[in-house]
Amino acid sequence: MISLTKDTMQIVREQDVVPFRNRVRELATKIGMSLVNQTKLITAASELVRNMLKYADGGKVVLEVVSKNGQAGIRLMFVDEGAGIENIPQAMQDGFSTGRSLGLGLPGAKRLVNEFDIKSKVNEGTTVTIIHWKNGR
Amino acid sequence: MDRIPILKMGPFLLVTIQVDLYDRLALNLESDLISMVSKTGARGVLIDISAVNIVDSFMGRILGNIASMSRIMDAETVVVGMQPAVAITLVELGLTLQGVYTALNVEKGMELLYKKVDLLSEQDDTIEEDQDPHDITD
Numbered sequence: 001m002i003s004l005t006k007d008t009m010q011i012v013r014e015q016d017v018v019p020f021r022n023r024v025r026e027l028a029t030k031i032g033m034s035l036v037n038q039t040k041l042i043t044a045a046s047e048l049v050r051n052m053l054k055y056a057d058g059g060k061v062v063l064e065v066v067s068k069n070g071q072a073g074i075r076l077m078f079v080d081e082g083a084g085i086e087n088i089p090q091a092m093q094d095g096f097s098t099g100r101s102l103g104l105g106l107p108g109a110k111r112l113v114n115e116f117d118i119k120s121k122v123n124e125g126t127t128v129t130i131i132h133w134k135n136g137r
Numbered sequence: 138m139d140r141i142p143i144l145k146m147g148p149f150l151l152v153t154i155q156v157d158l159y160d161r162l163a164l165n166l167e168s169d170l171i172s173m174v175s176k177t178g179a180r181g182v183l184i185d186i187s188a189v190n191i192v193d194s195f196m197g198r199i200l201g202n203i204a205s206m207s208r209i210m211d212a213e214t215v216v217v218g219m220q221p222a223v224a225i226t227l228v229e230l231g232l233t234l235q236g237v238y239t240a241l242n243v244e245k246g247m248e249l250l251y252k253k254v255d256l257l258s259e260q261d262d263t264i265e266e267d268q269d270p271h272d273i274t275d
Contacts, residue, residue: 014159014160014161015159017159017160018157018159021157021191022157025190035222036221036222036225036226038222039190039191039220039222039223039225039226040222040225040226040229042190042191043191043192043193043226043230046191046193047193047194047230050160050193050195094231101194101195101198102194102197102198102232104194104230104231104232105194107231108194108229108230108231108232109230111229111230111231112226112229112230
């Protein structure tokens with residue numbers, strides 16, 4: 001997999017979410033991603049960025065256009081330095097939440113994108129990486 | 138603070154969301170709508186989301202909350218104009234918007250609201266009560 005472009009956005013306030021979503025849409029449009037796949041990617045990104053704000057007081061997102069076997073895609077890496085997740089399998093369950101929400105954020109985001117990876121260390125932070133390919137497969 | 142305008146149209150409240158929502162804006166809409174239902178005695182709420190590109194789990198939960206809160210206040214809620222891509226995404230996300238009525242567009246949503254709150258038959262009742270009850274037996 002090769003990285004074609006790369007930039008970083010800091011997410012510290014709720015209002016940062018709107019320009020961030022727009023930036024993801026811009027990149028997805030640039031590689032010719034269909035509207036349905038764009039919507040899935042941005043919705044997943046929106047869930048993950050909310051988690052970052054809610055549980056870690058923000059963080060940064062690395063946005064990349066990547067290419068593998070001639071197919072373009074968008075890779076987003078959400079990096080925070082929050083409390084971390086103690087039990088990742090539990091956090092990935094539908095309906096589990098420590099914050100009185102619906103508990104759909106992490107598992108829902110995973111369902112919406114092609115590739116999903118989560119790494120977390122208690123008291124150090126969490127990194128979630130997602131990739132969505134241009135044709136959604 | 139940013140706010141989404143709420144219009145009163147007869148017995149209903151009409152909201153057209155024209156901007157990208159962030160959480161605080163959605164929460165404001167929720168509380169504004171409920172206090173408007175209480176203030177105006179509205180019987181229905183119509184929310185047009187045709188300009189909304191993204192509905193994530195938070196926004197979906199707000200829509201569900203608005204519907205349940207309005208119902209407790211004796212008003213029905215209809216969400217109209219959802220984009221196909223948003224509908225596909227919502228279902229894959231795992232959000233089925235239970236308890237929220239939906240319609241394809243504003244016109245159909247209005248029809249649905251009139252049916253749900255049964256305003257027409259209430260009007261008929263009052264007309265009948267005004268008449269001499271003996272005349273109705275014919």
